[in-house]
Amino acid sequence: MKRILLALLFTLAALFVSGQINDSGILSLLKARQQLKGLDKQELQLKQDLKLLEKSVSPQIPTLRDATTKQKLDSTVMFVATSDLLGWDKSSKDQYIYDASGRWITGIYYDWNKATNVWVNATKDEYTYNANGKWSVATSYKWNSTNSVWDKDAMQEFTYNTGGYATQILYYDWSTTANNWIYDTKYELTYNADNTAKQFLVSSWNATTSAWDKSMKYDYTYTNSKLTQVLVSSWDTDTNDWATAMKYDYEYDAGGKITRTTYSIWAGTSWMYMMKYEYTYDTNNRIATETRSDWNLVTQWSYVAMYEFKYDGNGNNTEYYTYKWENGQWAKQTKELTTFDLNYTYADLILPSGYSVFFSPYTLATVSGGMNKPLQDIEYAWNTGTTNWDNKSKTIYYYSAGPGTGVVEQKADDASAITIYPNPVANAFNLNTTESNVQISIFDLSGSLLLSKQISGSDPVDVSFLSEGIYMAKIVTEKATVTRKFVKR
Numbered sequence: 345m346k347r348i349l350l351a352l353l354f355t356l357a358a359l360f361v362s363g364q365i366n367d368s369g370i371l372s373l374l375k376a377r378q379q380l381k382g383l384d385k386q387e388l389q390l391k392q393d394l395k396l397l398e399k400s401v402s403p404q405i406p407t408l409r410d411a412t413t414k415q416k417l418d419s420t421v422m423f424v425a426t427s428d429l430l431g432w433d434k435s436s437k438d439q440y441i442y443d444a445s446g447r448w449i450t451g452i453y454y455d456w457n458k459a460t461n462v463w464v465n466a467t468k469d470e471y472t473y474n475a476n477g478k479w480s481v482a483t484s485y486k487w488n489s490t491n492s493v494w495d496k497d498a499m500q501e502f503t504y505n506t507g508g509y510a511t512q513i514l515y516y517d518w519s520t521t522a523n524n525w526i527y528d529t530k531y532e533l534t535y536n537a538d539n540t541a542k543q544f545l546v547s548s549w550n551a552t553t554s555a556w557d558k559s560m561k562y563d564y565t566y567t568n569s570k571l572t573q574v575l576v577s578s579w580d581t582d583t584n585d586w587a588t589a590m591k592y593d594y595e596y597d598a599g600g601k602i603t604r605t606t607y608s609i610w611a612g613t614s615w616m617y618m619m620k621y622e623y624t625y626d627t628n629n630r631i632a633t634e635t636r637s638d639w640n641l642v643t644q645w646s647y648v649a650m651y652e653f654k655y656d657g658n659g660n661n662t663e664y665y666t667y668k669w670e671n672g673q674w675a676k677q678t679k680e681l682t683t684f685d686l687n688y689t690y691a692d693l694i695l696p697s698g699y700s701v702f703f704s705p706y707t708l709a710t711v712s713g714g715m716n717k718p719l720q721d722i723e724y725a726w727n728t729g730t731t732n733w734d735n736k737s738k739t740i741y742y743y744s745a746g747p748g749t750g751v752v753e754q755k756a757d758d759a760s761a762i763t764i765y766p767n768p769v770a771n772a773f774n775l776n777t778t779e780s781n782v783q784i785s786i787f788d789l790s791g792s793l794l795l796s797k798q799i800s801g802s803d804p805v806d807v808s809f810l811s812e813g814i815y816m817a818k819i820v821t822e823k824a825t826v827t828r829k830f831v832k833r
Contacts, residue, residue: 414446414692414693414694415688415692415693415694415717415743415744416442416446416693416694416743416744417440417693417694417695417696417741417742417743418439418440418742418743418744419437419438419439419440419741419742420437420438420739420740420741420742421434421436421437421438421739421740421742422434422435422436422437422737422738422739423435423737423738423739423740424736424737424738425734425735425736425737429734429735430735432735432738433456433458434456434463435455435456435737436453436454436455436456436466437453437454437456437463438451438452438453438454439451439452439453439454440695440696442694442696445477446694447471447473447477448471448695448696449470449471449472450468450469450470450471451468451469451696452465452468453466453467453468453469454466460765460774460776461763461765461776462776463776464487464489465487465489465494466486466487467484467485467486467487467497468484468485468487468494469482469483469484469485470482470483470484470485471483474502474504476504476508478502478504478508479500479502480501480502481499481500481501481502482499482500482502483496483498483499483500484497484498484499485497495518496518496525497517497518498515498516498517498518498528499515499516499518499525500513500514500515500516501513501514501516505535507535507539509533509535509539510531510533511532511533511534512530512531512532512533513530513531514527514529514530515527515528515529515530515531516528526549526551527549527556528548528549529546529547529548529549529559530545530546530547530548530549530556531544531545531546532544532545532547533545536566538569540564540566540571541562541564542563542564543561543562543563543564544561544562544564545558545560545561545562546558546559546560546561547559557579558579558586559578559579560576560577560578560579560589561576561577561578561579561586562574562575562576562577563575563577570594570596570600571594572593572594573591573592573593573594574591574592575588575591576588576589576590576591576592577589588610589609589610590607590608590609590610590618591607591608591610591615592605592606592607593605593606593608594606599629601623601625601629602623603622603623604620604621604622604623605620605621606619606620607619607620616639616641617639617645618638618639619636619637619638619639619648620636620637620639620645621634621635621636622634622635622637623635626655628655628659630653630655630659631653632652632653633650633651633652633653634650634651634653635647635649635650635651636648636649636650646669647669647674648668648669649666649667649668649669649677650666650667650669650674651664651665651666651667652664652665652666652667656684658684658686658715658716659715660682660684660715660716660718661682662681662682662683662684663679663680663681663682664679664680664682665677665678665679665680666678666679675726675728676726677725677726678723678724678725678726678736679723679724679726679733680721680722680723680724681721681722681724682718682720682721682722683718683719683720684715684716684717684718684719685716685717685718685719686716687717688716688717689715689716689717690715690716690717692717693717693743717741717743718741719740719741720738720739720740720741721738721739722735722737722738723736723737723738724736762775762776762777762819762821762826762828763775763776763828764817764828764830767830767831768830768831768832768833769807769830769831769832769833770833771806771807771808772804772805772806772807772808773804773805773807773830774802774804774805775801775805775819777801777819777821779800779801779821780800780801781798781800781821782798782799782800782801782819782820782821783796783797783798783819783820783821784796784797784798784799784805784817784818784819784820785817785818785820786805786807786810786815786816786817786818787815787816787817787818788813788815788816789813789814789815789816794810794815795807801821805817807832810832811832812832812833813831813832814829814830814831814832815829815830815831815832816828816829816830817829817830
């Protein structure tokens with residue numbers, strides 16, 4: 345599924361499954377593009393991978409602070425555990441570019457090439473804004489490695505009401521045959537007087553009739569200003585009318601916190617349960633556990649999974665655990681530990697925002713996870729054989745100071761990322777850095793200087809004049825100084 349569409353699907357998960365939320369999960373969405381495995385995980389990924397929650401009413405319009413304190417997220421890098429589960433291999437990198445106002449204008453997404461030890465282009469998203477600072481057009485591209493160019497892939501066009509809420513989103517696919525954009529899907533939204541969602545319509549483009557065909561409809565019901573039900577209907581082409589399909593029901597405690605979400609499908613004459621989520625809270629009214637149960641199609645609910653959240657004194661979600669119901673008890677599955685820089689609050693950050701184009705002043709169960717600056721997430725898997733936690737994946741967040749400038753930041757290409765390849769070397773080696781100005785110096789093991797020259801990071805380094813043996817290369821870039829050992833054959 346295309347990345348832009350995936351981003352919106354996560355927003356829709358908030359609408360359809362959890363109701364509209366005023367805490368938009370940005371960083372969780374960045375991670376979720378790599379971790380999504382099935383539709384039933386959308387709600388989970390949206391709420392639980394989130395380590396930073398945006399508090400702004402309009403997340404597409406950042407509030408910039410003094411450049412000396414503002415921290416801009418340049419990139420996130422994901423690693424996966426090595427085969428021995430002791431080390432880490434690079435996996436993917438997301439890079440974010442901003443304009444002078446701190447608005448996210450470009451996202452570039454890379455995959456790690458183990459053979460060459462370099463980041464290779466995968467996909468790219470570009471965003472333009474209207475006069476009110478909201479997304480106008482979002483365009484996605486796929487990297488064409490054969491021609492070394494970005495090929496157009498998909499596009500979204502956004503329309504808003506006077507309150508800044510999205511009323512229509514048009515999806516296009518790029519046709520290489522027609523060399524033009526063609527319609528794919530249309531979303532239409534209407535709102536109540538208090539800007540809560542009233543109805544959401546999904547239509548698909550019929551190329552044969554050159555018209556929009558109705559597909560899905562979502563109707564929202566509120567009681568005492570709380571969302572209590574979302575009714576889902578599908579378009580029946582036989583009756584040429586809407587047919588009831590499923591519903592989501594929401595229950596709350598006396599304090600207004602959601603306690604249960606129940607999903608049901610229409611069985612023709614009556615509603616049939618599918619699944620439910622139940623929530624508990626800590627003493628600070630933050631979600632502590634979320635428990636999923638499935639209906640066994642007879643008379644009872646059966647536990648399936650549980651998700652547990654723990655927080656530090658600042659309210660950051662520092663620990664997250666998943667469990668599976670097995671043999672009458674909860675069995676450990678995964679845990680995720682997140683570290684934060686407490687010297688920076690959420691308001692001190694510039695992030696790639698804009699996913700939450702749907703917004704209303706309504707809050708359901710959310711993870712209170714973003715008071716400070718996240719630095720690193722490490723996910724572990726429980727090993728039942730050794731009864732220990734094994735490394736699974738790791739995400740590191742790279743920042744720079746000051747508001748966005750539109751300049752490509754590659755903080756992920758730090759000292760630990762610069763390597764020599766191939767190694768051992770026959771006649772020449774390369775460096776996996778995109779820096780244009782690199783000073784390289786080569787020494788023998790006695791410390792004698794054998795070569796010193798200025799190169800571009802993409803230039804090969806000729807070492808054919810060296811005898812067989814072991815050498816040291818000192819590599820100096822604008823961002824790092826490293827020393828690497830290599831073998832000359």
